[in-house]
Amino acid sequence: xxxxxxxxxxxxxxxxxxxxxxxxxxxxxxxxxxxxxxxxxxxxxxxxxxxxxxxxxxxxxxxxxxxxxxxxxxxxxxxxxxxxxxxxxxxxxxxxxxxxxxxxxxxxxxxxxxxxxxxxxxxxxxxxxxxxxxxxxxxxxxxxxxxxxxxxxxxxxxxxxxxxxxxxxxxxxxxxxxxxxxxxxxxxxxxxxxxxxxxxxxxxxxxxxxxxxxxxxxxxxxxxxxxxxxxxxxxxxxxxxxxxxxxxxxxxxxxxxxxxxxxxxxxxxxxxxxxxxxxxxx
Numbered sequence: 427x428x429x430x431x432x433x434x435x436x437x438x439x440x441x442x443x444x445x446x447x448x449x450x451x452x453x454x455x456x457x458x459x460x461x462x463x464x465x466x467x468x469x470x471x472x473x474x475x476x477x478x479x480x481x482x483x484x485x486x487x488x489x490x491x492x493x494x495x496x497x498x499x500x501x502x503x504x505x506x507x508x509x510x511x512x513x514x515x516x517x518x519x520x521x522x523x524x525x526x527x528x529x530x531x532x533x534x535x536x537x538x539x540x541x542x543x544x545x546x547x548x549x550x551x552x553x554x555x556x557x558x559x560x561x562x563x564x565x566x567x568x569x570x571x572x573x574x575x576x577x578x579x580x581x582x583x584x585x586x587x588x589x590x591x592x593x594x595x596x597x598x599x600x601x602x603x604x605x606x607x608x609x610x611x612x613x614x615x616x617x618x619x620x621x622x623x624x625x626x627x628x629x630x631x632x633x634x635x636x637x638x639x640x641x642x643x644x645x646x647x648x649x650x651x652x653x654x655x656x657x658x659x660x661x662x663x664x665x666x667x668x669x670x671x672x673x674x675x676x677x678x679x680x681x682x683x684x685x686x687x688x689x690x691x692x693x694x695x696x697x698x699x700x701x702x703x704x705x706x707x708x
Contacts, residue, residue, distance in 0.1 A: 475672035503580025537642025563645030583625035
């Protein structure tokens with residue numbers, strides 16, 4: 427028995443040690459390197475790098491994309507989760523499969539598809555040109571690419587919770603004469619608010635940090651189609667390493683804020699939302 431206890435203790439210790447080494451190697455050290463290099467030439471240089479005109483323009487463009495993408499994906503996520511969990515129809519599994527498409531397709535491939543569709547020689551390029559609308563190498567193309575990459579997040583957080591809750595409360599409201607929009611606003615949304623907020627946090631973080639798809643459709647036009655991740659790439663290619671790490675630190679801060687929000691949601695959610703979501707994902 428003593429040997430068994432010693433073996434189990436040693437095994438747990440080894441697992442914890444491996445996990446800690448992994449976190450230090452792939453999380454703590456990279457974060458330290460980013461902030462160390464960002465502040466390597468002083469706070470004044472750091473502030474100068476993140477307040478450059480090009481960086482400010484990249485920040486505002488990223489926020490503009492977020493302001494457009496987040497409400498659209500939130501509405502889509504609620505509608506999709508409502509339809510999947512409240513109705514029975516043919517093709518539900520196929521719809522769920524397509525919902526996971528952005529998780530399996532490379533962002534670069536997604537951006538290339540939009541280029542092939544909306545470029546001048548693309549499949550829909552002639553129609554877009556006649557309407558005098560520029561999509562590729564412009565703001566609309568960046569929005570479309572970001573929407574495609576981030577649209578599953580809200581829906582995927584809502585579906586397991588809405589399936590877990592069932593339809594009893596909605597059916598009771600319907601029997602009492604409530605209309606569909608009243609059921610949605612007064613019954614469904616209050617019960618899924620933490621899952622909805624969690625999905626919005628994930629969607630926002632991915633939207634701000636997206637690189638591959640946006641890089642393909644942006645055209646890298648300085649001052650017009652450069653987001654924060656693209657600005658980091660440009661500064662790095664220009665050998666302005668301090669500036670690149672300075673702008674990259676903004677993305678790290680956004681990621682840390684997202685983690686703080688996640689922990690706050692875990693504490694506020696009475697149904698242990700986080701565990702239910704990841705059990706569903708597993």
